[in-house]
Amino acid sequence: MSLMISWCFCLFFFILLQACQIARGVVYNITTLEPLFPNQTLVSSGQIFELGFFKPNGSENHFVGIWYKNFTPSKIVWVANRNLPLMYRDWSAKLTIGGDGNLKLMDGRGNIVWSTNASGQSNYTSAALLDSGNFVLQDANYSEIWGSFDDPTDTLLPSMKMGVNARTGEKYYLSSWRSDSDPSLGSFLSEITSETPPQPFTWNHSTPYWRGGQWDKSKFIGIQNMDQSYSSMMNVQQDIQQGTTYFSIVPYNSPFFGYMFVSPQGYLKVMYWDDGAKAWFTDWTGPNNTCEIYGTCGPFGVCNSMNLPICRCLNGFVPMSNEEWNSGNWTGGCVRETELNCQKNTSTSASTILKKDAFWQMSQMKLPDSADYLSDIGDQEGCLSRCLSNCSCLAYSYVNTIGCMVWTKEDLIDLEEFSTAGADLFVRVAHVKTGGSPQKAVIISLSTVAGIMFFAVFVFGVCKWRTKKEGNFRIILRLLGWVDKPERLGELLQGNSWEEQLKQDDALELTLFSFDSILLATNKFSMTNKLGQGGFGSVYKGKMNDGREVAVKRLSSSSAQGVQEFKNEIILISKLQHRNLVKLIGCCTEGDEKLLVYEYLPNKSLDTFLFDSGKKVELDWGKRFKIIEGIARGLLYLHRDSCLRVIHRDLKVSNILLDEKMNPKISDFGLARMFEGTQVLVNTHKIVGTLGYMSPEYAMGGIFSERSDVYSFGVLLLEIVSGKKNTAMYDQGYLNLLSYVWQLWSEGKALDLMDEAIAVSFPLEVIRCIHVGLLCVQDHAMDRPNMMNVVLMLSGESDLPQPRQPIFTFQTEMPNHGIPSQKESLWSVNTVTNTMVEGR
Known part of the structure; x- marks a missing residue:
């Protein structure tokens, strides 16, 4: 008796469940007797996909489509009647199985709007939506007759x-x-x-x-x-x-x-x-990006999104139209500057005909379109030989996992130069473009010598003119930090070049201070005036004769890298102006002394507050967020809005200075790189920066870009929120701050990262900053936002994608464990910069 009651109860429950599903409009298959109406949806067995009638946003037209069931916002992944919409509120429309066994979408008047038109179908067909998202028409044995996977939309x-x-x-x-x-x-x-x-x-x-x-x-x-x-x-x-x-x-x-x-x-x-x-x-x-749009630079043009302008001609080629090229219209591409030797007619002298064309190697390339694959060539030498023997062969490439590819039929088009990845491309050029004959080399050498001699005479004349004007010829040499020794003539010319560049480019008016005036201002560089120790020297507070307070950066004479960084900083900062960049007032280069004179910022660097248990309370959340936004805007200026494109390469807490109102200013541009014209961003053999702030691709491969600065900014942001150093988490069982942040984030405890010394009224703003910080420290450069997106994210004007776990932990290890042995490396720990050169 009890068994009968249980069976009846189960039957009643099943009928009730079916009734509820019908009431909700949920069905699991479509048959001849059970069509799908606008108030119903067909659902896959695992409740993953849903099919039904829908209208796109902003439209009154109705369609039948498939979407992920439980994910908002819904994305329509397939549409049946995409070109023939149903009329608005056609409640009599239906999706059904016709008498011929095909799926048919019919409007309220009985017109067929869409049909599968499958042949050889059974009279006992049904339609179901699978958990894969495939909408299938199947026979009585559940064998597929037709599927939406075979008729994709977008x-x-x-x-x-x-x-x-x-x-x-x-x-x-x-x-x-x-x-x-x-x-x-x-x-x-x-x-x-x-x-x-x-x-x-x-x-x-x-x-x-x-x-x-x-x-x-x-x-x-x-x-x-x-x-x-x-x-x-x-x-x-x-x-x-x-x-x-x-x-x-x-x-x-x-x-x-x-x-x-x-x-x-x-x-x-x-x-x-x-x-x-x-x-x-x-x-x-x-x-x-623009370079990825097909043929942006036209035939024989190569695109590099890190350059300005982004297009240039291949070696041995010139623009088809200089006027169009200079106006930024590159689609006309380039033409060969020198005719190939193999193309010259028989009337040419025998000595010229005997010359062979050469191939110009280009690395890290997106290979051009329209390649011919030669399956019978098994190595690079064979690929070179085949291409060289055919005058129509414009280029070749041998990729180990593909084989030999040559380009013979079309112009070389859709070429892009990467900062990483890609393949080697060998472009055919006339022999003279790769160095030429010995006679040509001699001519070039004589021309070069003559040019150098002319330039030397010119410089000497300028120096004599300045000697008469200033009364002391050695001032010229002291301006460069050298004495008049013959063996330093090359360096003298180079040094004078960068100084003259400032004047020719209408740089900011920099004051050339005398060394005596700097001595007086800093009280002979007394320890009481010392503000800090930087990677290339010490910084002192000074007071000039006019009462201005300044900060004097004195380049260490023992720094092997100092001269270049000193010039670099003068050239860069003199051309940049932004409220979040430190202002350079002048310089001094007498004898062996090289000094930079900056505006004095009374609150010194950010680390003096952030990592000081007594002072960090002065940085409430409002000030910290203001500092974060200011740094972001300063970087955006460097990357996109300035007259140059600048990558800082050593962004860290100690390089952020604070003025009297706690406004942040990015400083220390000695390691920065600027890019303009046709300069190319490539791998560097000198890895510089600070461990803990260096991005993975830079620390491990020497590859840097704007996204390298974004990584450093992400570390800096997380340090500002937490009040903890990235490298100070080892004692707490974490490799670095990033691994600690990720654990909190993945456990839903992001607010636990916030510095205990502060309280916030807007916790969502803190969480947003942590979210942005994690996006900035993604392992792969392309996963990181650019600084424009970062600024928008911080202001709440842009949606935030979900970050992935940062796996990279190299920056917490000892330098000699991680730096590739064939790189020359320069890094700083805390604020002291060291140099290590390993044998090649």
């Missing part, structure tokens, strides 16, 4: 494929929405090509818009930050015999909720859901 889900079957002609590609409120076919199409090696492409109608470069069996060469990822989600499977090439997203963790889509603006993006933050975040975007 989105690629994990386990979907994008590609081509050359034998059958089947193509699977993504096509953008027309706009965010209109899912109809837009302007952009993304696909993977069937060539060998394959390349991802985005097209704007029939015009190439973005290209990801060749697939090397683990990554796309043209996507720079794929090399910086510990594991990429992108995968390509190519079967040449079967004629298939398929691209897919293969998640590196499970479960993974994400997708790739092409936006109405043409951006190809990989998005993922972070369950902790309950938000969608962007994992990767292409194009990511």
Whole structure:
């Protein structure tokens, strides 16, 4: 009896559950007798995806589509009737199985708006939504007849494929929405090509818009930050015999909720859901900058986003139109400056014909489009030989994981120069462009000598003129810190060059102080006037004759790197003006003395407050946030808004000075690098900076960029919030401050990081700062925001993506354990800078 009661109870509960689901409009399959109406949704068994009627934001049109069920905001990942919307409030519309076994979307008048049109279907078909997001039409045995994965719109889900079957002609590609409120076919199409090696492409109608470069069996060469990822989600499977090439997203963790889509603006993006933050975040975007837009610099032009201007011609080429090039329109590209020797006709002298063309090596390149793959070439020498023997061969590249590629059919286009990753490209040039014949070398040498002699005479004339004017020829030498020794003539010319550069460039008017006046102002550099010890010398307080208080930086005579840094600082700071940068008043260069005279900031450096248990209470949260914002704006000026593009390379607490109102000013530009014109940002053989603030790619590989400063800023920000040094956490069981912050963040205890010496009225502002700090110290440079985004994030004007765990801990180890042995390294611990040169 009890068994019967239990059975009846279970049956009643099941019927009740079904009734509740119907009331809520939730169904799990579609049949001929059970269509889907606008007030219902079809849900996958695991409650991951949902299919139903929807209208895009700002639109009154209705469509049938699929979206992630429980994630807000919802992203429509597939649309059935994208080009034929249903009329507003057509409540009689339905998605059903027709008499021929096909799925049909019908409006209220019985018109077929969309259909699967599958052939050979069964009369006993049904439709279901799988947990993969695939909407399938299946027969009575649950075998798939049709699936939405075979008819993608703008989105690629994990386990979907994008590609081509050359034998059958089947193509699977993504096509953008027309706009965010209109899912109809837009302007952009993304696909993977069937060539060998394959390349991802985005097209704007029939015009190439973005290209990801060749697939090397683990990554796309043209996507720079794929090399910086510990594991990429992108995968390509190519079967040449079967004629298939398929691209897919293969998640590196499970479960993974994400997708790739092409936006109405043409951006190809990989998005993922972070369950902790309950938000969608962007994992990767292409194009990511102007250089990634196809053909920005035209044929034979190479783009580098770190340069100004971003385009330059390949070696041996000149702009097609100087007028267009100088105006910033580079799409016309470049033409060859010197005809190739192999192209010269037979009337040319035999000696010239016998000359062979050479190849100019370019490293860390996004290889050009339209390569010919030579499967029968097994090494680089063979690749070189094949290209050299064919006068139509413009360039070649040998990539170990691909093989030999040559460029013969088209102009070299869509070239980009990276600061890291990429491949070597060898561009064919006339022999004379690589150094030329001995006769040419002699001519060049004689010309060079003549130029030097002329310049020396010119400098001597200038010196004589200044001698008459100032009454003492040695003043010229003292201005450079040298005496008139013949063996220093080269350095004299170089020294005079940088001084004259300041005058020619209309730099700020810097006062040239006499050494005696500095001695008087600093009381002969007395210890009572000493403000601190820097990496290249000491800093003293001084009072000039006019009553101005100054800070005098005295370069240490024992510093091997000091002269260059001294010049660097004068040239840089004299050209920069910003409320958050320290102001340089003048300099003194008499004898061996090299001194910089700055404005005096009474509150000294930030570390004197932040890490002093007695003084840190003076830095309440309002002042700290003001300091954080000021530093960010100063860096933004250096990176983007100044007449130069400057990377500081040694941003740290002790290099932030505070004025009488506690406004921050970035100081110490001795290690900074500026970039203008066609200068290229490349690897450096001299790693300089402070351990604990150096980014991973810089400390380990000597690669620096604006994002290196962003990393240092992130460390600095977290130190300001916590009142703790990044390198002072070892005693508490953490490798550094970053690992401590991440643990608090992952446990939802971010506010525990806040300095105990302060209290806040706006805890969300503190959490936002910690969030920004973690974003800035991401392991991979491309994952970090730029300073413009940082400023917007701090002000609350920009959404914050979820940070990833910072894994890099090199900066807490001893220097000789981490610096590559073939680098010349310069780092500072605390505030003292040391130099170590290891054998090559």
